[in-house]
Structures are given as C-alpha cells and as structure tokens.
Amino acid sequence: xxxxxxxxxxxxxxxxxxxxxxxxxxxxxxxxxxxxxxxxxxxxxxxxxxxxxxxxxxxxxxxxxxxxxxxxxxxxxxxxxxxxxxxxxxxxxxxxxxxxxxxxxxxxxxxxxxxxxxxxxxxxxxxxxxxxxxxxxxxxxxxxxxxxxxxxxxxxxxxxxxxxxxxxxxxxxxxxxxxxxxxxxxxxxxxxxxxxxxxxxxxxxxxxxxxxxxxxxxxxxxxxxxxxxxxxxxxxxxxxxxxxxxxxxxxxxxxxxxxxxxxxxxxxxxxxxxxxxxxxxxxxxxx
Numbered sequence: 237x238x239x240x241x242x243x244x245x246x247x248x249x250x251x252x253x254x255x256x257x258x259x260x261x262x263x264x265x266x267x268x269x270x271x272x273x274x275x276x277x278x279x280x281x282x283x284x285x286x287x288x289x290x291x292x293x294x295x296x297x298x299x300x301x302x303x304x305x306x307x308x309x310x311x312x313x314x315x316x317x318x319x320x321x322x323x324x325x326x327x328x329x330x331x332x333x334x335x336x337x338x339x340x341x342x343x344x345x346x347x348x349x350x351x352x353x354x355x356x357x358x359x360x361x362x363x364x365x366x367x368x369x370x371x372x373x374x375x376x377x378x379x380x381x382x383x384x385x386x387x388x389x390x391x392x393x394x395x396x397x398x399x400x401x402x403x404x405x406x407x408x409x410x411x412x413x414x415x416x417x418x419x420x421x422x423x424x425x426x427x428x429x430x431x432x433x434x435x436x437x438x439x440x441x442x443x444x445x446x447x448x449x450x451x452x453x454x455x456x457x458x459x460x461x462x463x464x465x466x467x468x469x470x471x472x473x474x475x476x477x478x479x480x481x482x483x484x485x486x487x488x489x490x491x492x493x494x495x496x497x498x499x500x501x502x503x504x505x506x507x508x509x510x511x512x513x514x515x516x517x518x519x520x521x522x523x
Contacts, residue, residue, distance in 0.1 A: 238482060238511060239458055241270060242278040242302070242449045242475065244467030246376070248486055249279070249504050251468070255374030258294040262505040270511065271297045278302055278452055280445045282398075282437070282471065284350040285310065287378055294375065304345055304397035305430070305439050305471060306448025309455070316455055318347070319440045321396040322426050329427075329438070330354075333401065337416050339436075341402035344387065347395040350378035354387040398443070401436040410434050432470050446474035466507065469493065484510075 243249050254260055271277055277299040279291065285308060288301040301310045308318045330342065342354040390396055403413035413436045417429035420438060430437045430444075445467075453460055465475040468486035476483040476496040484507065485497035494500055501507060 237462055238275070238464045239462040240276045240278055240453065240456075240464070241267070241507070242280050242445075242452070242463055242465045242479075243504070244445075244469065244472050245279060245281045245283065247468040247488070248466055248472075250376065251486065251488075251504060253376070255372075255376065258291065258375040260503075260505070262503070264295065266505045266508040267295075268297055269508070271299075276300065276456065276458075278449065280306075280449060280465075280467075280475070282345075284345050284378065284397075285315075285347070286350050290375070290378075300452065302445065302448035302452055304443070305437065306443045306445055306451075307397035307439060308347075309448060309452055311452070311455060317451060319397075319443055320347075320394060321399065321438075321440055323391065323394045323396075325424070325426060326391050326396060326399065329399070333416065337401070337403060337412060339401040339403045339413075341400075342387070343400040343402070344390060345397045345400070346390040346393070347397070349381070349386070349390055351380040351400075352387045352390055353380060353382040355382055355384045397439070399438045401438070403434055403436060405434055430471055437471070444474045445471060446478040449475060450478065464507070464511075466501070466504065467493075 249259060249263060252260060267277055279299055280302045282305050283303055285301070285303055288303065288310060298312070300312070309316045333339065343351050345351055401416070403409045403416065410433050413434060414431045416436050417431040420427065420429035426441050427438055428441050430439070449463060449465065450460065453463060460479065461481065463479050464482040464484070465479045466484040467475060468489040470493060473493055473496045476485065480498055483497040485494040485500050487500045487502045
C-alpha cells in the first residue's frame with residue numbers, strides 16, 4: 237500500500253510547465269485526493285528551502301520537503317536534518333577545479349541563498365544568459381546573486397549545501413564534466429559528485445535523493461515498501477534503484493534514466509490510475 241508519494245519537481249510535478257500557477261490543475265487534483273485520503277507528499281528536489289515556501293503559496297495542502305539533493309529534510313514545516321559541505325574542502329576544491337577543468341559557471345546553494353554565482357573566472361555572457369533564463373521562469377524563478385564576495389562569504393559561514401559546475405554545452409565538455417565527477421568520487425571520501433550532462437553537482441557524502449527519502453520514511457516510521465517515487469533526471473536514478481517496486485519515470489526522460497524505473501508515465505497525474513484503479517479506467521502503466 238502506497239502511503240507516501242516522493243516526487244521530483246522540475247520535469248515531473250512541474251510538467252508541463254505552468255509559469256503562473258506552477259502546478260497543473262490535474263496534478264493538483266490528484267495530489268489533493270491522495271493527501272485527503274491520508275497519504276503523505278514529499279517533494280524531493282535539488283532546490284532550496286526558500287523554494288519550499290514559494291510552493292506553499294500555490295498548493296493548498298500540507299507537504300514535506302527533501303531539498304538540495306537530500307542535504308536537508310523538513311517535516312511539517314520544521315527542519316529535521318541538515319548536512320553542510322565540509323568548509324575547508326570547499327576552499328581547496330574550487331581553485332583546483334577552476335585550474336584543471338575551467339567550468340563556465342561556479343554556483344552554490346546554501347542555507348540562506350538559493351544560488352550564488354561566482355564572478356571571477358566565469359564567462360560573463362554565460363551568467364548573463366543564465367540570469368535572463370531565470371527571469372523568464374515565472375513561478376519557478378529563484379532569487380540569485382552574482383558576486384564573489386557573497387559566494388565566498390557563504391563558504392565562510394559553513395552552511396553550503398552543494399556546489400554546482402556548469403562545464404559547457406558541447407559533447408567534449410559534457411565528457412569533461414563526467415570525468416570531473418569520476419575524479420571527485422575517486423579522490424574524496426567526504427563528498428560525492430553527480431553527473432547531470434553539462435552540469436556536475438557536488439554534495440556531502442550520502443546526500444542523494446534516495447538517502448533523503450529513506451531518512452524521511454524512517455522519521456515517520458513508514459515502511460520503505462510503502463513509498464512511490466517518480467522523477468525524470470539522472471539524480472532520480474538512486475530513488476528508482478532503492479525503491480524500485482513503485483518507481484516511475486516520466487516518458488520524456490532519457491532512456492538511461494527510464495531503464496532504472498519499474499514503469500513510465502506521460503504525465504504526473506497518470507499516477508491516479510495506478511493508485512485508484514477502476515473498471516472504467518485503463519491503467520497508464522507502461523513497462
């Protein structure tokens with residue numbers, strides 16, 4: 237019996253995009269039904285805690301939040317757990333990566349900042365495009381800042397959740413991003429790198445969506461067999477592997493992602509057919 241839905245946001249619950257209402261009406265209707273029936277909703281995302289508060293303005297039911305790839309967990313609006321990046325290691329890592337891989341963008345997410353972009357060593361046109369992109373995201377926009385001072389000040393506070401590196405668009409640059417992640421994972425025991433194509437994401441060891449969901453279920457004393465997980469990206473794969481029985485990938489996800497899930501769906505609200513089957517409703521489950 238599914239008692240918890242743990243869902244990715246971008247490309248999953250936020251699909252198709254609704255830049256004003258944030259969440260499609262059919263997705264809301266299904267989730268309202270699930271929650272009103274006693275189910276729990278956990279939003280599992282790489283986004284910050286500030287974004288959790290933004291979602292609450294668009295969603296008229298309680299939900300919990302597992303953010304920054306599992307670096308923090310909130311239950312009933314209370315922070316239950318936080319894991320921060322090792323401070324000295326972050327200071328060591330940035331110049332090393334800058335010299336060896338020269339990524340286009342250095343960005344971090346901290347306890348109080350959704351994203352901070354470093355200025356020095358970063359292509360100005362790239363950050364300009366990024367901030368322009370965020371400007372047109374509407375309800376999905378997060379407030380960011382481009383400043384070396386703020387970037388390193390957040391590091392000095394010791395409350396950084398994760399480091400993100402945008403290496404580039406080309407095939408060669410994406411492979412470089414993958415190599416960077418492999419090197420980080422081989423070299424360091426206290427952090428881990430996740431390859432997301434052109435982006436490399438580095439978090440404290442054990443901070444994955446799968447670990448975040450597992451800890452969340454343990455807090456609530458809910459059996460791990462009673463969770464349904466859904467997503468569309470490479471960082472959702474650990475959830476699919478760990479909670480495979482009830483794992484769903486979006487049909488637009490890359491084949492390498494879909495291969496880890498037990499089933500695929502076209503839209504998030506298709507899960508209603510899975511949880512509330514009836515004789516007049518054909519299941520949307522696809523193997």
